[in-house]
Amino acid sequence: MQKNNPRKFDVVIVGAGVAGMYAVHRLRQMGLKVRAFEKGNDVGGTWYWNRYPGCRCDVESMEYSFSFDNDLQQEWHWPERYGTQPEILTYLKHVADRFDLRKDIEFGVSIKSAKFNSSDSLWTVGTEEGDIISAPYLIMATGNLSTPRKPNIPGIDGFRGAIYHTGLWPHEGVDFTGLRVGIIGTGSSGVQSIPIIASQAKQLFVFQRTANFSLPARNAPLDPAVETKHKAEYPERRRAAYDTPFGIAGYPPPTASALDVPEEERRQTYEQKWGQGGSISFLYSYNDLLLNDEANKTASDFVRDKIRSIVKDAKTAELLCPNDHPIGTKRLILDTNYYETYNLPHVKLVDIRSNPIREIVEDGIRTADAHYELDVIVFATGFDAMTGAMKEIDISTDKQQTIRHKWEYGPRSYLGIMMNGFPNLFMITGPQSPGVKSQMILSCEQHVDWIAQLLQYLEDKGLREAEPTRMAEDAWVDHNNEVANGTLYPKANSWYVGANIPGKPRVFMPYVGGVTAYKKKCDEVVAAGYEGITLK
Ligand code: NAP
Numbered sequence: 100m101q102k103n104n105p106r107k108f109d110v111v112i113v114g115a116g117v118a119g120m121y122a123v124h125r126l127r128q129m130g131l132k133v134r135a136f137e138k139g140n141d142v143g144g145t146w147y148w149n150r151y152p153g154c155r156c157d158v159e160s161m162e163y164s165f166s167f168d169n170d171l172q173q174e175w176h177w178p179e180r181y182g183t184q185p186e187i188l189t190y191l192k193h194v195a196d197r198f199d200l201r202k203d204i205e206f207g208v209s210i211k212s213a214k215f216n217s218s219d220s221l222w223t224v225g226t227e228e229g230d231i232i233s234a235p236y237l238i239m240a241t242g243n244l245s246t247p248r249k250p251n252i253p254g255i256d257g258f259r260g261a262i263y264h265t266g267l268w269p270h271e272g273v274d275f276t277g278l279r280v281g282i283i284g285t286g287s288s289g290v291q292s293i294p295i296i297a298s299q300a301k302q303l304f305v306f307q308r309t310a311n312f313s314l315p316a317r318n319a320p321l322d323p324a325v326e327t328k329h330k331a332e333y334p335e336r337r338r339a340a341y342d343t344p345f346g347i348a349g350y351p352p353p354t355a356s357a358l359d360v361p362e363e364e365r366r367q368t369y370e371q372k373w374g375q376g377g378s379i380s381f382l383y384s385y386n387d388l389l390l391n392d393e394a395n396k397t398a399s400d401f402v403r404d405k406i407r408s409i410v411k412d413a414k415t416a417e418l419l420c421p422n423d424h425p426i427g428t429k430r431l432i433l434d435t436n437y438y439e440t441y442n443l444p445h446v447k448l449v450d451i452r453s454n455p456i457r458e459i460v461e462d463g464i465r466t467a468d469a470h471y472e473l474d475v476i477v478f479a480t481g482f483d484a485m486t487g488a489m490k491e492i493d494i495s496t497d498k499q500q501t502i503r504h505k506w507e508y509g510p511r512s513y514l515g516i517m518m519n520g521f522p523n524l525f526m527i528t529g530p531q532s533p534g535v536k537s538q539m540i541l542s543c544e545q546h547v548d549w550i551a552q553l554l555q556y557l558e559d560k561g562l563r564e565a566e567p568t569r570m571a572e573d574a575w576v577d578h579n580n581e582v583a584n585g586t587l588y589p590k591a592n593s594w595y596v597g598a599n600i601p602g603k604p605r606v607f608m609p610y611v612g613g614v615t616a617y618k619k620k621c622d623e624v625v626a627a628g629y630e631g632i633t634l635k
Contacts, residue, residue: 105231108134110554111224112238113213113492115204116144118527118543119240120191121167123200125547129555135204135240136226142195142204144242146188150268151288151479152295154184157378157433158538160321161329162347163187165194165540166337173330180376181318181433212493213237215522220563222523235563236554238525239489240543243535246487248600249478250283254458264478265292273475275299281464281471283456284479285311290432292479294440303446304471306456306464309592310421312402313432317376341545344613346537350383357385357394369401378431388427389586395425402426409438415448416441424591430535484594485530485608486510496521509597509606513567513575513631514621516546522566525550530608531579533617535595542614549621553629562634571631583607 112122115137126133139147156163160177175190182190195201209227215237216223222237247266249255255262263273265288280300282289285307297303329336339348357365365385372381387394403420410416419438440446454467463473483490486506494502500520505511512518515532516525527546528534534542553565583589589596589607597603610617624630 105223105233106134108132108232108234110134110236110238111136111213111222111232111234112240113210113224114144114240114242114245114488115139115142115200115206116147116240116242116245117165117191117540118242118547119144119204119238120194120200121165121544122238122240122527122547122550123203124167124198125551126554127203129551131554133203134232134234136208136210136224136232137204137206138209140206141192142200143188143191144240145244146184146191148245148247148268149266149288150184150270150272151263151265151292151477152273153291153293153435154265154268154288155291155316155318155433156182156187157287157316157431158347159377160186161326162340162349162538163540164190165544166333167544168198169334171197172333176326177321179318180321181316210492213495213524215496215524217497217522220523236523236525238527238550239492239529240527241488241492243485243488243528244482244594246483246491247478248480248483248487250480250601252456252459254460257461258459258463258476259461260474260476262476262478264480265289266482275475277301278474279463279472280304280475280477281306281473282477282479283451284481285309286479286481287430287432288481289479290434290437292477293446294434294436296477297440297443297446301445304449304464304473305446306449306451306466307418308451308455309423310419311429311432312399312421312426313434313437314378314381314402315373315376316433316435317374318435337541340538340541340614341618342615344615345379346533346541346614347379350379353383353386355385356387356391357397358387358391360385365397366401369398373401373405376433378427378433382427382431389425389588392425392587395427395587399426406438410441412441418448418450424593425587428586428588428591429593429595481594481599483600483603484597485535486597486603487600489526489529494521494524507604509604510608511572511576513572514617514624515610516549517565517567517632519567519569519572522564531575531610533610533612533614536609536611537614545618545621549625552625553632556629557634560634564635565629565632567632574631578612579610580607582610582612586611 109131110133112119112135115135119135160182211227212225221233224232247264276299279302281304283306336348340346407416457465463471510530512531515529528542592598596605
């Protein structure tokens with residue numbers, strides 16, 4: 100529409116989830132003219148789209164919140180230990196109101212393309228609707244788990260009943276009462292929704308390809324004494340979070356190897372952590388659970404035994420016991436009554452590893468050995484994680500660089516924030532940063548602050564462009580791979596390596612050296628005058 104006369108801003112931000120919201124606030128405070136574009140009709144990102152029953156954050160609510168404004172964190176009250184999706188979305192809408200963020204966000208707009216022109220150092224961004232916007236800086240706050248993917252199962256379009264994806268849940272909700280439901284996928288989304296769907300449905304078939312480890316969340320109303328204490332310690336806890344591997348303070352780091360303690364003592368430790376609920380505390384039992392197979396096996400065996408003790412049918416219990424990856428090498432799931440749900444007479448686990456789904460037919464799902472009649476199919480099949488959202492947009496430069504080509508064999512970045520070949524393009528919690536392996540809001544804030552500081556530096560020095568060197572990027576990618584290969588993580592077929600998307604290159608994408616090491620590196624780059632980044 101305005102091809103010859105694009106609207107001009109200082110910064111274009113794509114996405115108005117946690118990352119985009121804070122970027123709007125932070126950069127606007129610097130006096131920059133900022134505009135964010137969001138596909139959804141309101142703020143919230145992940146918490147806007149993922150409205151499936153049981154959706155809840157697996158980081159405790161006192162941690163999973165913005166730290167940038169002390170009044171905000173002191174005044175907000177979280178009712179439960181873990182926030183539900185509606186509570187978190189209410190919180191994010193409150194933040195949008197309180198800081199008047201919506202006035203610089205356009206909703207219901209999908210970004211289609213972005214092209215950098217080196218002659219005027221400007222990004223030109225195009226929307227699906229044909230609008231054109233330009234700005235010197237482009238920030239992709241597009242999320243890591245924001246492109247839901249349904250597998251391409253033959254016959255899917257011929258199904259007569261309703262089909263849902265957990266990551267694109269209808270706003271009005273779904274009532275499963277009296278229905279025969281099939282759910283495909285047993286990652287976090289499946290595991291959280293299965294007990295709630297089971298409580299409504301006439302019959303529930305869970306189609307499981309791979310069993311995952313899940314621990315009890317032990318969610319409960321937030322103890323007022325815990326809340327008061329946490330709020331009194333907030334500034335210190337937020338600072339201390341940067342000195343931890345996952346960006347979450349309050350858990351003493353483990354010092355002993357799982358193999359250095361007697362078996363009974365180890366069992367008691369796991370038992371105590373299982374009773375407390377939560378994943379960090381469990382993974383913090385010993386310092387080598389993610390490094391040493393034998394150490395990990397002690398924790399994996401403990402959880403497998405728990406599954407066998409909860410699930411009454413021995414065959415179902417065995418199918419639910421994960422045996423293809425060490426515990427913690429896929430995102431550990433937190434649940435409420437997941438394994439218990441399989442003791443209900445109307446819930447059946449279908450092993451599609453040994454009897455794969457052949458097709459979806461008009462009245463259900465046909466596997467290699469059976470036919471399941473269904474009224475509803477729920478896909479809890481996950482996302483094209485970490486690279487999907489970036490690759491969906493046609494990002495290019497006038498020097499014939501494209502992200503799709505650059506990332507053909509897996510993502511490459513400097514610090515998970517910038518890329519060689521793409522000046523003034525920034526990602527918030529991109530691949531090769533600890534984002535998804537950390538308390539996400541902390542990582543979003545850290546990235547936005549780092550980017551803000553760089554933009555201020557450019558402005559102060561009268562410079563126009565920042566672009567990491569090829570050498571710095573290669574070294575960072577190599578370092579990421581080296582760190583990951585020193586752990587057990589690459590052993591799992593997870594979305595961390597793109598294993599859930601057929602044909603996606605197998606590359607370990609998140610930085611697993613921990614938040615402390617990562618933040619130190621980011622700070623060192625700044626202290627050395629933006630080492631590894633060409634400024635001009
Ligand atoms: P996911 O972890 O990728 O799980 C997808 C599930 O679908 C897996 O069980 C997978 O089986 C199955 N699947 C995929 N394609 C399939 C196919 N063609 N046939 C049969 N099964 C198939 O996705 P998710 O559960 O949506 O979770 C993604 C991430 O989002 C989580 O790891 C977490 O980081 C985040 N999340 C967090 C929360 C929370 O905070 N509590 C909640 C939900 C999601 P295979 O393993 O065999 O591929």
